[in-house]
Amino acid sequence: MTLTLNSPLDMHLHVRDNDMLKTVVHLSTYSFAGAIIMPNLVPPITTIKALKAYKQRILSSTCKDDFEPLMTLFFKSDYDYEFLKEAKKYISAIKLYPSGVTTNSLDGVSSMDVEKLRGTLEAMSELEIPLLVHGETSGFVMDREKEFCSIYEQFAINFPNLKIVMEHITTAQSVALLDRYENLYATITLHHLLITLDDVIGGMLKPHLFCKPIAKRVEDKEELLRVALSAYPKVMFGSDSAPHPKDKKECCGCAAGVFTAPIVLQVLTQLFEKYDKLENLQAFVSDNAQKIYNFKPLNKKVTLEKKEFIVPNSYGSVVPMFAGEKLLWSIKGVL
Amino acid sequence: MTLTLNSPLDMHLHVRDNDMLKTVVHLSTYSFAGAIIMPNLVPPITTIKALKAYKQRILSSTCKDDFEPLMTLFFKSDYDYEFLKEAKKYISAIKLYPSGVTTNSLDGVSSMDVEKLRGTLEAMSELEIPLLVHGETSGFVMDREKEFCSIYEQFAINFPNLKIVMEHITTAQSVALLDRYENLYATITLHHLLITLDDVIGGMLKPHLFCKPIAKRVEDKEELLRVALSAYPKVMFGSDSAPHPKDKKECCGCAAGVFTAPIVLQVLTQLFEKYDKLENLQAFVSDNAQKIYNFKPLNKKVTLEKKEFIVPNSYGSVVPMFAGEKLLWSIKGVL
Numbered sequence: 104m105t106l107t108l109n110s111p112l113d114m115h116l117h118v119r120d121n122d123m124l125k126t127v128v129h130l131s132t133y134s135f136a137g138a139i140i141m142p143n144l145v146p147p148i149t150t151i152k153a154l155k156a157y158k159q160r161i162l163s164s165t166c167k168d169d170f171e172p173l174m175t176l177f178f179k180s181d182y183d184y185e186f187l188k189e190a191k192k193y194i195s196a197i198k199l200y201p202s203g204v205t206t207n208s209l210d211g212v213s214s215m216d217v218e219k220l221r222g223t224l225e226a227m228s229e230l231e232i233p234l235l236v237h238g239e240t241s242g243f244v245m246d247r248e249k250e251f252c253s254i255y256e257q258f259a260i261n262f263p264n265l266k267i268v269m270e271h272i273t274t275a276q277s278v279a280l281l282d283r284y285e286n287l288y289a290t291i292t293l294h295h296l297l298i299t300l301d302d303v304i305g306g307m308l309k310p311h312l313f314c315k316p317i318a319k320r321v322e323d324k325e326e327l328l329r330v331a332l333s334a335y336p337k338v339m340f341g342s343d344s345a346p347h348p349k350d351k352k353e354c355c356g357c358a359a360g361v362f363t364a365p366i367v368l369q370v371l372t373q374l375f376e377k378y379d380k381l382e383n384l385q386a387f388v389s390d391n392a393q394k395i396y397n398f399k400p401l402n403k404k405v406t407l408e409k410k411e412f413i414v415p416n417s418y419g420s421v422v423p424m425f426a427g428e429k430l431l432w433s434i435k436g437v438l
Numbered sequence: 439m440t441l442t443l444n445s446p447l448d449m450h451l452h453v454r455d456n457d458m459l460k461t462v463v464h465l466s467t468y469s470f471a472g473a474i475i476m477p478n479l480v481p482p483i484t485t486i487k488a489l490k491a492y493k494q495r496i497l498s499s500t501c502k503d504d505f506e507p508l509m510t511l512f513f514k515s516d517y518d519y520e521f522l523k524e525a526k527k528y529i530s531a532i533k534l535y536p537s538g539v540t541t542n543s544l545d546g547v548s549s550m551d552v553e554k555l556r557g558t559l560e561a562m563s564e565l566e567i568p569l570l571v572h573g574e575t576s577g578f579v580m581d582r583e584k585e586f587c588s589i590y591e592q593f594a595i596n597f598p599n600l601k602i603v604m605e606h607i608t609t610a611q612s613v614a615l616l617d618r619y620e621n622l623y624a625t626i627t628l629h630h631l632l633i634t635l636d637d638v639i640g641g642m643l644k645p646h647l648f649c650k651p652i653a654k655r656v657e658d659k660e661e662l663l664r665v666a667l668s669a670y671p672k673v674m675f676g677s678d679s680a681p682h683p684k685d686k687k688e689c690c691g692c693a694a695g696v697f698t699a700p701i702v703l704q705v706l707t708q709l710f711e712k713y714d715k716l717e718n719l720q721a722f723v724s725d726n727a728q729k730i731y732n733f734k735p736l737n738k739k740v741t742l743e744k745k746e747f748i749v750p751n752s753y754g755s756v757v758p759m760f761a762g763e764k765l766l767w768s769i770k771g772v773l
Contacts (some may be wrong), residue, residue: 243655244640245580304639305579308648308692317639320578354688355757357643422690 104409105435106372106381110136110400111388113367115235115270115290115341117141117360118161118172126419127346128164130365133437136389136403137171139235139341142198143207147177151190158193169403175235180212180219184226195396196233196268204239204247205315206345206359211237215254217261224258228265233396234258235268238277239316245300248316249276259284266395271295271343273316275326281337288395290341291331293370294361294424299324310357311422314345332378334386339395342367348420363424366414369432370425372407376432406435439744440770441707441716445471445735446723448702450570450605450625450676452476452695453496453507461754462681463499465700468772471724471738472506474570474676477533478542482512486525493528504738510570515547515554519561530731531568531603539574539582540650541680541694546572550589552596559593563600568731569593570603573612574651580635583651584611594619601730606630606678608651610661616672623730625676626662628705629696629759634659645692646757649680667713669721674730677702683755698759701749704767705760707742711767741770 116138118128131138140161142148148157154174161172176182176190178199200211212220227234238255239247255277258267269277269289280287298318303309312318330338344367345360352358363370368388375384393400412433414425451473453463466473475496477483483492489509496507511517511525513534535546547555562569573590574582590612593602604612604624615622633653638644647653665673679702680695687693698705703723710719728735747768749760 243634244636299578301579304648304652308643308645308694309690310643310645310692311690313639313643353690355644355646355761357645359643426690 105406106384107404107406108368108385108388110403111368111405112136112340112392112400113138113342113344113364114339114392115139115141115292115343116364117143117343117345119346120144120157120160123346123348123421124160125164126421127344127362127364128161129167130418131344132165132167132170133434134364134368134405135170136401136405137173139173139175139195142175142177143200143205145207147207147210148175149177149179151193154190154193169401171401177210178212178223178234180223182223182226184229187223187226187230187232191230191232194232195398196235197227198235198237198270200237201239201241203241204237208237217257221261224262224265228262231266233266233268235270238269238272244317245319248272248274248319252276252280255280255287256284259287262286268395271316271341272327273319274323278326278330281330281335288337288339290339290343291327292341292343292361293363293367294318295324296328296331296374297324297370310352311424311426312361313352313357313359314343314361315359328378331387332375332380332383334383334391336386336391336394338387339392340367340371340388346421349417349422350420352422361424362418362421365418365423366425366430368405368434369407369412369430372432373430407432408435440741441719442739442741443703443720443723445738446703446740447471447675447727447735448473448677448679448699449674449727450474450476450627450678451699452478452678452680454681455479455492455495458681458683458756459495460499461756462679462697462699463496464502465753466679467500467502467505468769469699469703469740470505471736471740472508474508474510474530477510477512478535478540480542482542482545483510484512484514486528489525489528504736506736512545513547513558513569515558517558517561519564522558522561522565522567526565526567529567530733531570532562533570533572533605535572536574536576538576539572543572550592552592556596559597559600563597566601568601568603570605573604573607579652580654583607583609587611587615590615590622591619594622597621603730606651606676607662608654609658613661613665616665616670623672623674625674625678626666627676627678627696628698628702629653630659631663631666631709632659632705645687646759646761647696648687648692648694649678649696650694663713666722667710667715667718669718669726671721671726671729673722674727675702675706675723681756684752684757685755687757696759697753697756700753700758701760701765703740703742703769704747704765707767708765742767743770
């Protein structure tokens with residue numbers, strides 16, 4: 104049994120830089136025709152020059168020419184119209200981080216006051232540059248995304264022509280916003296379709312499942328599954344695959360992020376098959392994103408076979424989700 | 439500045455066995471006149487013979503004769519009256535674990551149905567043996583203790599003469615039960631007076647703060663602080679200090695437990711001083727427990743000095759809470 108996907112896309116990906124980039128990027132290129140590349144390097148990507156150089160480093164770290172890094176800038180509230188007009192030639196979106204909420208986000212925005220961000224957001228709106236948001240407050244860890252919903256609403260109301268993507272949503276409250284605001288969209292990760300907080304801290308503590316936003320309750324996971332599996336047009340797949348070396352995960356202060364790049368497509372196929380929704384996978388991993396971002400990806404076919412795949416224990420220094428476990432599907436041509 | 443405590447007691451302590459016992463037990467003997475010793479070894483302590491032998495191993499692991507291990511049995515629903523009558527000579531309490539809720543608890547009770555436990559609990563009630571309970575259901579990790587409250591209520595109502603200690607409580611709901619049922623008491627750990635879930639998973643993931651029950655919300659912590667600091671007579675200090683080797687904490691599946699034994703008394707003093715409640719520390723760390731358990735501990739004075747103490751990075755293979763940090767108080771005579 105095989106399944107062929109047309110131009111699958113990962114709409115939220117961390118490939119980092121230098122050696123880590125070389126370790127991980129090819130693991131996305133065998134599954135995807137393109138990926139939205141997160142800009143939270145150290146320092147973050149805030150200039151066109153840095154962006155072009157980073158794109159070049161990504162391309163030269165892979166021998167494949169059928170994978171397009173879809174570049175993003177790190178949001179700053181002092182980007183002006185002229186800068187953004189020029190930047191638009193090279194970027195797919197701009198990513199906004201509240202300061203300090205996740206890995207390498209200290210240079211993010213310290214106030215979510217709409218008026219302080221209005222100049223940049225209006226220019227983005229006019230130039231049709233999507234805004235991607237890590238939507239968490241600095242509140243209690245289980246409430247951060249829920250508390251951010253009112254900020255999403257302020258953004259959606261104040262900038263009705265701005266496409267706003269709520270990145271890696273984890274709660275039923277965020278899903279509910281999708282129906283209420285035409286200009287709100289969302290990415291959903293693989294791991295948030297699979298785990299709850301119980302998987303992270305309910306038994307033994309599992310650092311490789313520790314991520315931001317943290318996985319929530321079963322009723323949240325069920326809402327994410329509902330919209331992902333039903334080809335609901337406002338949600339896209341975005342892995343948020345975030346590689347950290349093993350010694351930064353298994354230590355006294357573990358970094359946030361689940362590394363899923365090498366196995367996302369296989370596990371998504373397994374998941375959609377389990378719920379008898381394989382026919383909706385194409386929408387979730389590509390078609391919805393093409394419509395939301397209004398773009399045509401590289402033409403690429405990726406074929407999955409129903410053939411066992413044993414997940415390696417690590418890729419270089421990075422431990423993937425499902426390390427050492429057996430998956431039911433493989434990507435054709437990938438050992 | 440010094441503070442002298444009379445016979446401080448740790449009413450919930452894990453000292454494990456063999457090499458680990460030798461590593462950790464003396465760290466409790468310099469702070470305490472006695473400690474309630476948890477019975478969840480592998481296999482658990484369920485016979486008088488095993489209990490006596492374990493007590494002997496504890497005593498011979500320390501050169502001090504001013505520390506009394508207060509022994510407990512691991513609750514089994516088939517303990518009969520005659521056995522318990524004999525056991526009472528050697529034990530201070532019996533500890534009940536729901537099966538699977540924490541470290542080495544698989545042999546615990548699989549049903550909390552009062553009728554199934556009635557025989558043993560009635561015998562304990564008649565013999566005046568306190569029941570200590572790890573009160574968590576197998577539900578969602580943040581709800582487990584809250585869900586257990588109705589079981590505590592069933593126990594309290596059905597066995598009005600049984601002293602029931604809710605061990606290591608972490609929620610405002612458990613605190614509220616204390617006022618409602620005369621025969622309910624509680625221990626509170628140091629770490630649950632200091633941390634919330636945010637400290638464990640809100641920034642970097644902190645495996646050395648991972649414990650069961652997991653730390654909860656700030657409003658829960660405030661309720662625990664309120665009763666601990668006010669000399670509320672139904673709560674006692676119990677560290678739940680739980681040593682695991684570093685490689686079982688900083689790994690892909692980290693064991694639950696915070697190791698606080700070497701620093702609990704110093705940090706408690708610092709905490710009570712911070713809230714200007716030093717006069718209530720004696721009640722929290724000894725007097726309340728003596729009244730609740732109706733016993734006289736060994737006569738021992740422990741003096742704390744307001745003198746810096748740098749917490750070692752590890753004791754043997756075990757990393758303590760506050761490793762490498764500076765505390766404001768020291769125990770006199772302990773370097």
